[in-house]
Amino acid sequence: MKKYLNLFQISRLAIAIILLQTLFFKFTGAEESKFIFSSLGVEPFGRYGVGTFELLASILLFVRGFSWLGALLALGLMMGALGAHLFVLGIAVKGDGGLLFYLALAVLTLSFLVLWLKQSEAMQFIRKYV
Numbered sequence: 001m002k003k004y005l006n007l008f009q010i011s012r013l014a015i016a017i018i019l020l021q022t023l024f025f026k027f028t029g030a031e032e033s034k035f036i037f038s039s040l041g042v043e044p045f046g047r048y049g050v051g052t053f054e055l056l057a058s059i060l061l062f063v064r065g066f067s068w069l070g071a072l073l074a075l076g077l078m079m080g081a082l083g084a085h086l087f088v089l090g091i092a093v094k095g096d097g098g099l100l101f102y103l104a105l106a107v108l109t110l111s112f113l114v115l116w117l118k119q120s121e122a123m124q125f126i127r128k129y130v
Helices: 002-028 031-039 045-060 067-089 099-117 119-129
Strands: none
Touching: 002 031, 002 045, 002 067, 002 099, 031 045, 031 067, 045 067, 067 099, 067 119, 099 119
């Protein structure tokens, strides 16, 4: 049980750190963020919208009973980010060597892990409310 808790805690902490770090650049209007969302044709509203959802996912990861929802939201956001990288932006953006792509891949993987670890909570919520 202790290994499970550590894996869960480390995973959700890593997701939150990555999301909050990139969120900072989105909300402060960093050049790279503006470039990305301009390339996608959704600057500035897309940048603020994605940033808001990243903040919400980061918060939900630490709300008892809703960490699965934060992971699901992060998973969806990262699927969009990876899709943007693969089909529009390319893996490397403005000479970052693919850092943002690999961070999105890490968050996607860790989100799957948190969702898997908390699948019973997610199913309980679905059975009760859906």
